[in-house]
Amino acid sequence: MSKRISAKYKIDRRLGVNLWGRPKSPFNNREYGPGQHGQRRRKPSDFGTQLMAKQKLKGYYGNIGEKKFRKYYEEASRRKGDTGENLIGLLEHRLDAVVYRAKLVPTVFAARQFINHGHVQVNGKRVNVPSFALKLGDVVSVRDKSKNMNLVLEGTSSTERDIPDYIDVDHNKLTASLNRTPKLEDVPYPATMEPNLVIEFYSR
Template sequence: MARTTGPRLKIMRALGVELPGLSRKSIEDRPNPPGQHGQQASRRRRSDFAVKLVEKQKIRFNYGVSEKQMRKLMLEARKGSEPTGDKLMSLLERRLDNVVFRAGFAPTGIAARQLVNHGHVLLNGKSVNIASVRLKVGDVVTLKEKSRKIPMVAESMATPSLTIPEWLSVDTTTASAKIGHLPSIEDVPFPIEVQQVVEYYANRV
C-alpha cells in the first residue's frame, strides 16, 4: 500500500487538480503550484514527459497505489479487447477501499483504507482487511454495526464527499453498498487523460 504522509493540499496544488480520494479540501483559493515561483511555474508549458507523469501521479495519489501496483494493474489492463485506459480505471474504481469511499462511508480514500485495514468492513458478509481486493458485479460491502457509530463514518454518511455513482446501490440504513455494474471511465471523479498514462507505461512494463 502506498502511504501519503506529506501535505495533501500541497500535492494537489503541484498536480493542479483536486483529488477527492486524497483530500476533501479545495485548491480553489491557492491553485498555483507550491513554492516561491509557483505562479510562474503554472504558466510554463509542460514537456510531453511531464504531462504523462502528472497524469500518472493523479491516479497514484487519488487511489493510494504504489508504483509497483500501478505496473501490475497496467499489465492486467492490457489484456482483453477493452481499451487499456478504460480497463485500468475500472480496475482502480473497483478496489475495496475506493468502493467504501465512493459509497460515502468515509470522507476520503485514505480514510476508507484505514477502515478496511482495521477490520470495520464486511465483503459479502465476511470480514476483510485487504484494501486492494477487487470487487465484481453483485458483491456487497457492509460496515460492521459498531463501526457505523464512528464519528467520522457517521459524518461522512450524512454529508458524502461525492455524489454516489450510478454503478453503486447504497442502503444507508444498513450501511451497505452493492455493485450493480462495472464502472466506466466517465465515473472517475477527477479529470484524467488516461491515454497519457497508457503511453507513460508503454515502454516501462
Template sequence: MARYTGPKTRIARKFGEPIFGEDKVLAKKNYAPGQHGQNRRRKTSEYGTQLREKQKAKYTYGVLEKYFRNLFDKAARTKGITGEVLLQLLESRLDNVVFRLGIAPTRAAARQLVLHRHITVNGQVVNIASYHVKPGDVVGVRERSKSLEVIADALAGFNHSKYPWIEWDESSKSGKLLHVPAREDIPENIKEQLIVELYSK
C-alpha cells in the same frame, strides 16, 4: 503496506486539483507550490505531461508505482480499452468502493476503516484495501462498527444516487456493486490515454 504519507495540499497544488478532497488552501492558492510557483511558465514536454497524468492517478487512488504498474499490465491483458480498464480496476478496489458508498469522507479514511476491520464484503470482514470488489458483491459496515462517529458523519447527507453503478441500502448500511462503472460515469479528471502512451514507450 506502503502508502504516500507526505504533504497532501502541496501535491494538490502541483496538479491544481483537489485530488485528495476539498482543500481550503487550494482554493486560495491555486498555483504550483514553492517560491516560483506563480511565475512558472516553462512548457512541459510530452513525456512530462504523460508522467504527470500517471502521478495524478497514483495520488488520487492512493497507490504506489509497483502496484500501479502491475495493475496496468493486468489492464493491458484484459479485453477492452486499456486505459478505461485500468480506471475500472482502480475503481473496484475495496477502499475506493467504501469511499464511493459514502462510508468514509476520503479514500485515505476508507483505507483506514478497511485495515481496522470495520468493513465487510458479503458478510465477511475483509481488511485488505486492494481487495477487488466484483459485480454483485455487497460491501457493508461491520455490525459493531455502525455506531462509529466517523462513519455516521460521512453518511449524513451523502447523495448515494450520484454513482449509478452502486446501490445503497440504508437499513443495513451496505451497498452493492451493480456493475463495473463505464468511463463516463467515473468522475475523476484523469486522461488515461496519456498513461497508456507513457507505459507503451
C-alpha cells in the same frame, strides 16, 4: 493538521488540481505548486504531461504505490477492449474505492484506514486489504460494532458528492455493492482524468 491531511493537500497543489473536489483544498486559494518555486510555470513536455496524468490518477485513489499501479496497467493491457477503460474499471473495483464512492466514509484516505482497521466486511467476512478486488454483486458492509463511528456518520451525511449509479447503496444497513463496471465517463472525478496518457506513459 495531521501529516496525512498535509500530504493530501500537497498532492492537490503539486498536481495543480483540486483532486477530490473538496471545498477546503488550498488549491482553491493558491493555484500553484507548493514550495519556493511553486509559482514558476513551464510548458510540460509530452513525458511531463503523461507523468502528470499518471500521478493524478494514482494520487486520486489514495496515492497507490508505483509497483501496484504498474500491475494495474499490466492487467488492463492483458484484457480485451480499451486499455484505458480497463484501467479505470480495475481501480473502481478496489474495496477502498467502493467504500469511498458509497459515502460510507468522507475521503478515500479514510476508506483505506477504515478497511485497514478491520471495520469492513465483504459478503459477511472481514477484509482488511484496501486493494481487495471486488466482484460484481459482492456485498460490502460496515461491521455492527463500527456503525456509529464518527467517520461513518460524517461520510453518510456528507453533501459534497453524489453516489454514482454503478454502486447500489443502503445507508440504513450501511451496505454497498458494484452493479456494473463503470466506464471513464461514468466515474465522478472532480478533476479531468486522462487514462490514455497513463497508458502512453507506461508503454513508452
